[in-house]
Amino acid sequence: MAIKYELIKVCKQSGARLGKIHTPHGVIETPIFMPVGTQATVKAMTPEELKKIEAQIILSNTYHLYLRPGHKLVEKAGGLHKFMNWDKPILTDSGGFQVFSLGDLRKISEEGVEFRSHIDGSKHFLSPEKAIEIENSLGADIIMAFDECAPYPADRQYVKNSLERTTRWLKRCIDAHKYPERQALFGIIQGGMYKDLRHQSLNEILSFDLPGYAVGGLSVGEPKDLMYEVLEYTTPLMPKDKPRYLMGVGSPDCLIEGVIRGIDMFDCVHPTRIGRNGTAMTSIGRVVIKNAKYAEDFMPLDPNCDCYTCKSYSRAYIRHLFKAGEILASRLVTYHNLHFLLNLMKEIRQAIMEDRLLDYRREFFQKYGYTL
Numbered sequence: 001m002a003i004k005y006e007l008i009k010v011c012k013q014s015g016a017r018l019g020k021i022h023t024p025h026g027v028i029e030t031p032i033f034m035p036v037g038t039q040a041t042v043k044a045m046t047p048e049e050l051k052k053i054e055a056q057i058i059l060s061n062t063y064h065l066y067l068r069p070g071h072k073l074v075e076k077a078g079g080l081h082k083f084m085n086w087d088k089p090i091l092t093d094s095g096g097f098q099v100f101s102l103g104d105l106r107k108i109s110e111e112g113v114e115f116r117s118h119i120d121g122s123k124h125f126l127s128p129e130k131a132i133e134i135e136n137s138l139g140a141d142i143i144m145a146f147d148e149c150a151p152y153p154a155d156r157q158y159v160k161n162s163l164e165r166t167t168r169w170l171k172r173c174i175d176a177h178k179y180p181e182r183q184a185l186f187g188i189i190q191g192g193m194y195k196d197l198r199h200q201s202l203n204e205i206l207s208f209d210l211p212g213y214a215v216g217g218l219s220v221g222e223p224k225d226l227m228y229e230v231l232e233y234t235t236p237l238m239p240k241d242k243p244r245y246l247m248g249v250g251s252p253d254c255l256i257e258g259v260i261r262g263i264d265m266f267d268c269v270h271p272t273r274i275g276r277n278g279t280a281m282t283s284i285g286r287v288v289i290k291n292a293k294y295a296e297d298f299m300p301l302d303p304n305c306d307c308y309t310c311k312s313y314s315r316a317y318i319r320h321l322f323k324a325g326e327i328l329a330s331r332l333v334t335y336h337n338l339h340f341l342l343n344l345m346k347e348i349r350q351a352i353m354e355d356r357l358l359d360y361r362r363e364f365f366q367k368y369g370y371t372l
Ligand SMILES: CCOC(=O)Nc1nc2cc3nc(NC)[nH]c3cc2c(=O)[nH]1
Pocket: 062, 092, 093, 094, 095, 096, 097, 131, 144, 145, 146, 147, 148, 149, 150, 188, 215, 216, 217, 218, 219, 220, 247, 248, 249
């Protein structure tokens, strides 16, 4: 098997689990947050900085790397790990999520998806076979099956037809996959917000014996409570001895609520994207650093944080960098935000170990200003 999931402990208070995923590029402690590196870089971060904040696995995107620089070029470079100088685990997903399911730049058929490149408008076609060919060339440790993420809201019949096509596409992905012994192919469960369709998709996807499974079709604009409800009737039916990945999530509250509902892996562009425009995630809520009130605030971004940014610079200085359009501005807040989320996951793992995850949630929500 390309990966081996080791279940360490099941939380007594909730559906949370502590685990380890053994991969060809190292071990991943779960629950884990995966920084997103869409174009073979986690924007504004070096691999050394990612290691410093203990990132264990990063994401890259099939769609983007196929368009530029091309998956064949990355293969010639020795694969994505070598190309981007990252020797720890990598997961590739489509990254075409915006294009495939939200943009109207796409036409979906049984064969695959026709879409226009966001770079130059050129026409392209991705099929399950093509997506797997790209992911095989990139060489990530975990690769996601080519699926359709149904938009929200979507009517029942559309969601049913879509999930059934996703199942047919999964079979084609499995048949096209060249290296199952070293790249773990994860199936993706769809079914929208319909309980019976979620169970239909779950049964169909789980009928293929794969090393891990993702819950797709969520974090697509639905209310958070609806996402939690879908998880409550989906994750308990997923295999206990395999990793469960919730795609595109998320913010601190969603990470904690997802872990409580049995999710092991998360990814989201949120911390890096908002970091680049000056919003810091801190232990006392969000700090929008360009706000004038920080002009002469010589405190660190987050007084309770021990990261390089918070130990070395003041709010006033970081605000100055943003106002001056300095590149360092993005780097410092991105660094802090990723450290914040990775540290949150570390605290969650500790809380599961000590059977106090629900207490941890209450404390975190009070500090962060969430309502339970
Ligand atoms: C070739 C791999 O295909 C995918 O990555 N499929 C996929 N990606 C998703 C990304 C998502 N991001 C969000 N919120 C920000 N929700 C997502 C759902 C999917 C999905 O269902 N399916």
